[in-house]
Amino acid sequence: MAVGRRAEKMEETRARLVAAARRAFAEKGYAEASMDDLTAAAGLTRGALYHNFGDKRGLLAAVVQQIDAEMAARAQAIAARAATPWEGLLAEGVAYIEMALEPEVQRIVLLDGPAVLGDPAQWPSQNACLETTRRTVEGLIADGVLKPVDPAAAAWLINGAALNAALWTAASSSPERALPKAIEAFRCLAQGLLAKPG
Amino acid sequence: MAVGRRAEKMEETRARLVAAARRAFAEKGYAEASMDDLTAAAGLTRGALYHNFGDKRGLLAAVVQQIDAEMAARAQAIAARAATPWEGLLAEGVAYIEMALEPEVQRIVLLDGPAVLGDPAQWPSQNACLETTRRTVEGLIADGVLKPVDPAAAAWLINGAALNAALWTAASSSPERALPKAIEAFRCLAQGLLAKPG
DNA sequence: CCATTGACATACGCGCCGTATGCGAACACT
DNA sequence: AGTGTTCGCATACGGCGCGTATGTCAATGG
Numbered sequence: 032m033a034v035g036r037r038a039e040k041m042e043e044t045r046a047r048l049v050a051a052a053r054r055a056f057a058e059k060g061y062a063e064a065s066m067d068d069l070t071a072a073a074g075l076t077r078g079a080l081y082h083n084f085g086d087k088r089g090l091l092a093a094v095v096q097q098i099d100a101e102m103a104a105r106a107q108a109i110a111a112r113a114a115t116p117w118e119g120l121l122a123e124g125v126a127y128i129e130m131a132l133e134p135e136v137q138r139i140v141l142l143d144g145p146a147v148l149g150d151p152a153q154w155p156s157q158n159a160c161l162e163t164t165r166r167t168v169e170g171l172i173a174d175g176v177l178k179p180v181d182p183a184a185a186a187w188l189i190n191g192a193a194l195n196a197a198l199w200t201a202a203s204s205s206p207e208r209a210l211p212k213a214i215e216a217f218r219c220l221a222q223g224l225l226a227k228p229g
Numbered sequence: 230m231a232v233g234r235r236a237e238k239m240e241e242t243r244a245r246l247v248a249a250a251r252r253a254f255a256e257k258g259y260a261e262a263s264m265d266d267l268t269a270a271a272g273l274t275r276g277a278l279y280h281n282f283g284d285k286r287g288l289l290a291a292v293v294q295q296i297d298a299e300m301a302a303r304a305q306a307i308a309a310r311a312a313t314p315w316e317g318l319l320a321e322g323v324a325y326i327e328m329a330l331e332p333e334v335q336r337i338v339l340l341d342g343p344a345v346l347g348d349p350a351q352w353p354s355q356n357a358c359l360e361t362t363r364r365t366v367e368g369l370i371a372d373g374v375l376k377p378v379d380p381a382a383a384a385w386l387i388n389g390a391a392l393n394a395a396l397w398t399a400a401s402s403s404p405e406r407a408l409p410k411a412i413e414a415f416r417c418l419a420q421g422l423l424a425k426p427g
Numbered sequence: 428c429c430a431t432t433g434a435c436a437t438a439c440g441c442g443c444c445g446t447a448t449g450c451g452a453a454c455a456c457t
Numbered sequence: 458a459g460t461g462t463t464c465g466c467a468t469a470c471g472g473c474g475c476g477t478a479t480g481t482c483a484a485t486g487g
Contacts, residue, residue, distance in 0.1 A: 036454090037454075067444095077445090078467045081466095086444085142343050145344075152397065180413055184414040185414045187393055188411075189418075191394075195386055195388075199381070213386075216379060216382040216383045219383075219422050220386055220418045220421045223420040238434085263475095264475070265475095274437080276437075284475085428487100429486100431487105434484095435480105436482100437478105438477100439478080442473105443475105444473085446470085446471085447470075449469090451467100452463105452465090456462100457458100457460090
């Protein structure tokens with residue numbers, strides 16, 4: 032069948048480039064990753080790259096979007112298993128912390144992404160992670176569980192706190208020991224949003 | 230006098246390069262800033278740069294350190310004027326939010342800095358801002374004002390929340406309107422650290 | 428006063444990005 | 458099926474920017 036052998040092949044090309052880019056960007060960082068090497072590793076050349084993604088930044092954007100979508104899906108699945116929406120929000124945050132510990136996520140999404148693409152808020156296909164959190168917060172405010180703060184601001188700060196918790200943990204001399212402390216501090220901070228503390 | 234006319238002149242050279250770099254990095258971003266242009270704007274050449282700072286990253290490190298020191302000094306001065314240490318911590322956070330709204334700080338310290346130099350925690354001459362906040366938190370925990378969380382983790386998260394508040398504000402379509410919301414959300418989060426909420 | 432150090436300028440090579448051009452396979456149309 | 462066209466991708470080219478090696482001149486010190 033296939034709506035065209037062309038489009039099908041092109042999708043595979045894009046996927047292979049994105050996959051190779053994920054590895055290269057994660058290992059060397061965006062700036063140090065050579066497009067020649069990267070495309071060669073995918074069995075292609077820079078021609079394919081510029082045809083599919085416009086430029087190096089376009090490729091990074093595609094990679095970030097893919098990882099972001101995976102993160103949002105994981106977080107949502109974890110939050111859905113929680114007993115209450117509030118527990119879900121906390122679990123979501125902890126999940127972000129743990130995901131952000133992966134070098135790939137840290138390097139690409141947290142470090143190079145914002146530096147090269149600008150603030151995540153204005154990324155094309157608006158950051159899925161943030162959107163997920165924002166909706167959760169909105170619901171909790173409507174239910175009177177959280178103080179009536181701006182949902183977008185709160186979501187951003189919660190995500191930011193979680194990601195910073197991960198950065199701090201990763202930078203620690205002993206991440207194993209640091210992780211529980213980071214999670215504890217994160218949970219404390221989050222409790223500040225509760226309408227009725229305790 | 231002077232312990233040598235040489236060293237004195239060299240200090241001025243370094244200062245001029247750092248000043249030019251601040252402008253260039255703030256306007257064009259680290260990656261797009263040309264060393265040739267930058268040094269020419271300072272009335273020098275790349276020779277001076279590599280002699281004084283080793284490489285481009287070294288120059289960025291010097292710039293970041295300078296801005297970081299200025300921020301820490303400002304924050305400390307503001308915190309010192311507060312009625313209580315707890316109010317001081319909040320004022321410090323709000324001050325960080327406002328400072329991080331300046332494009333120079335945002336671009337250099339928050340975006341390019343971490344991406345190029347790695348996590349701020351392991352920057353040479355350990356991030357002065359974080360150190361300031363950590364000490365404040367430590368005191369507040371000792372006084373029983375805050376919950377007994379890890380001071381380093383808490384300081385990192387507070388700073389992270391403040392800086393993210395600034396990023397969110399800056400990315401907003403109307404920063405003027407967004408700033409109070411961001412500050413409000415930040416204050417809520419911070420309250421989560423209080424031993425006796427309310 | 429001269430030898431030496433060292434701060435900075437100049438000259439060179441290499442890598443990498445973006446674009447313009449070329450080729451061959453999949454589509455459309457008869 | 459055959460042919461003209463499209464288009465995905467490879468190849469070729471130009472330019473810029475970084476880092477290093479080399480040169481130069483002023484400031485030191487004996």
